[in-house]
Amino acid sequence: MRDEIILKPINQAQHSEDALDLAMRAADYATLEVGHAPDDAYILDFFTAVPPDLEPDCLMHFGIMEGPAMVGIICIAEGYEFPDDWWIGLLLLDPAFRGQGVGRKVLSDINKRARERRIALLKLAVLAANPRALKFWHREGFTHHRDAPATPQSDGHDRIVLKYQL
Numbered sequence: 001m002r003d004e005i006i007l008k009p010i011n012q013a014q015h016s017e018d019a020l021d022l023a024m025r026a027a028d029y030a031t032l033e034v035g036h037a038p039d040d041a042y043i044l045d046f047f048t049a050v051p052p053d054l055e056p057d058c059l060m061h062f063g064i065m066e067g068p069a070m071v072g073i074i075c076i077a078e079g080y081e082f083p084d085d086w087w088i089g090l091l092l093l094d095p096a097f098r099g100q101g102v103g104r105k106v107l108s109d110i111n112k113r114a115r116e117r118r119i120a121l122l123k124l125a126v127l128a129a130n131p132r133a134l135k136f137w138h139r140e141g142f143t144h145h146r147d148a149p150a151t152p153q154s155d156g157h158d159r160i161v162l163k164y165q166l
C-alpha cells in the first residue's frame with residue numbers, strides 16, 4: 001500500500017507532455033480504447049473533450065502524483081449527466097502503480113472533493129472489454145446504471161455505465 005499519493009490539478013498548457021509520457025507508459029489501456037498507442041490527439045482529447053451541452057469550464061483534470069512523479073491521470077466533468085453528477089471521463093494509472101491500492105486512494109480523494117461540492121452521484125462508463133476495471137469499480141461500491149452498447153455512430157465499444165451514490 002502506497003501512502004504519499006496526492007491529486008494535483010493539471011492543465012493542458014503546462015502538463016500535456018507529462019500526461020503523454022504517462023499515457024505512453026499506460027499504452028495498454030489507450031490501445032484497448034482507441035486501437036493505437038496514445039498520441040498528442042489522445043492527450044488533447046483528455047484535456048478538452050466536453051460532454052454534450054456543457055462548457056469547457058465543467059472539466060477538472062488531476063495528476064496522480066507520488067512526489068514529483070506523475071503516476072496517473074484523472075479527468076472529471078461536473079454536471080454530466082445531471083447538475084449534481086460528476087462524470088469520471090478517464091482514470092489511468094501507470095501499470096507499475098496498479099494493483100497496490102492507488103486507485104482506491106484516488107477515489108477516496110475524489111469522494112471527499114465531490115462531497116465538498118455537494119455532488120450526489122459519481123458516474124462513469126467502463127469498456128465491456130475491460131473486465132479488470134469493471135471488477136475494480138464494483139469492488140469500490142459502484143453499481144450498474146445502464147448498458148451503453150456500441151452504435152453505428154460510435155467507436156465500436158460496448159460500455160457499461162456505473163454509478164456511486166455519495
Ligand SMILES: CC(C)(COP(=O)(O)OP(=O)(O)OC[C@H]1O[C@@H](n2cnc3c(N)ncnc32)[C@H](O)[C@@H]1OP(=O)(O)O)[C@@H](O)C(=O)NCCC(=O)NCCS
Binds near residue numbers: 126127
Ligand atoms: C482500473 C485501475 C484504475 C484500478 O486501480 P488499481 O489501483 O490498480 O486498483 P486495484 O489495486 O484494485 O487493482 C485492480 C486490478 O488491476 C490488476 N493489476 C495489477 N497490476 C496490473 C497491471 N500492471 N496491469 C493491469 N492490471 C493490473 C490487479 O491485480 C487488480 O485485478 P484483480 O482484481 O483481478 O486482482 C487501474 O488498474 C488502471 O489504471 N487500469 C488501466 C486503466 C483503466 O482500466 N482505467 C479504468 C477505465 S474505466
